[in-house]
Amino acid sequence: MAKIMVTGGGGYIGSILTAQLLEKGHEVIVLDWFVFGQHRLSAYKNNPHLTLLAQDVRTVKPASLKGIDIICDLAALSNDPAGDLDRKLTKQINFEARARLGRIAKAMGVKRYMLASSCSVYGANGDLAATEESEINPLTTYAECNALAEEALFALNDDDFCVTAFRNSTAFGLSPRMRFDLVVNIMTLNALKDQTITIHGDGQQHRPLIHIADISRAFIKALESEKSVVSGQVFNLGVTNVKISDLADTIAKTLPMDIGIEYVPNNSDARDYTVSFDKMRNRLRLDPKMQIKDGINEVFHAALTGETTNSSDTRTVERYREVIENGNNLSIGSVVNF
Ligand SMILES: NC(=O)c1ccc[n+]([C@@H]2O[C@H](COP(=O)([O-])OP(=O)(O)OC[C@H]3O[C@@H](n4cnc5c(N)ncnc54)[C@H](O)[C@@H]3O)[C@@H](O)[C@H]2O)c1
DSSP, X not given: OOEEEEETTTSTTHHHHHHHHHHTTOEEEEEEOOTTOSGGGGGGTTOTTEEEEEOOGGGOOGGGGTTOOEEEEOOSOOSHHHHHHOHHHHIIIIIIHHHHHHHHHHHTTOOEEEEEEEGGGGOOOTTSEEOTTSOOOOOSHHHHHHHXXXXXXXXXXXXXXXXXXXXXXXXXXOOSSOOSXXXXXXXXXXXXXXXXXXXXXXXXXXXXXXXXXXXXHHHHHHXXXXXXXXXXXXXXXXXXXXXXXXXXXXXXXXXXXXOEXXXXXXXXXXXXXXXXXXXXXXXXXXXXXXXXXXXXXXXXHHHHHTSSOOOGGGSHHHHHHHHHHTTTOOOOSEEOOO
């Protein structure tokens, strides 16, 4: 079993990945600023294989990486609007800290490094499904930092340090750190709350999507794969590309109540892109298990029973605005006791 550091392990995807790694018997060190709270992993508080480090990824000390075999790097300001709040901070966390972590990891003898990047690096690409070979076209600070981080990390890839980057589609599904800034989750919640789904624009734009459990499975699949399969490789991760108007129809048909769909004229988000997942299926041999309907159902039931609620820490940009307004004043530098 490996000793694995998950940066951002208290986050939406990271808390699911951490759970899956623990279930496989790995030793997991979660390093996180815990912007969304430390209680996200409390279900595992008695697991002797889990350590939580409350720390800013920008200031990780080389000694913290002693004995680590693998890093899954998920710490980041995790969407475009959060990345626009303070571009300097975004660059520090989403690019410079990742590049630095890669360098010190390599120097400390870490064997593998996996980066959570994003399909947003492709920008708007019209009708063609972007493959890993397609030209990238990052349109925001968030997307640009992902592209720069990939480049800096792949420059470190060699026989002793295996670097892999996952370009994630927009994620969906239920997590202890819930995100209601993601399209499937928020449309489902609004459908339950208002019996109406509101679409801004004509709904013709496409989005690639994937469930968080399948993103986590991709990281595990990669760490279990031969180095020759994943070394220096980028993989797009997704289950399907869906038109926003079709997603609204699917939600309306899946929920056990009458749901209306309303269109509000708006051109503010005209991003339209589709992505190919052939390499994920053929080279990584990952077949996503979770369909959009599975995510809709789990979010619906959790919201209905009150297991999840839409508070400020489920809306990423709002929470980062609070953090930045408070001078980034989070308690850091300690081992967390639940
Ligand atoms: N969820 C998606 O739809 C999606 C899509 C594409 C890419 N990604 C990428 O996947 C990764 C995880 O995303 P997520 O959805 O779990 O987001 P998230 O916001 O829930 O998790 C990110 C975690 O990083 C931590 N963090 C932020 N800044 C930090 C710092 N300076 N030091 C230490 N920890 C810090 C936060 O506390 C949080 O727990 C991110 O890199 C994100 O860009 C996510």
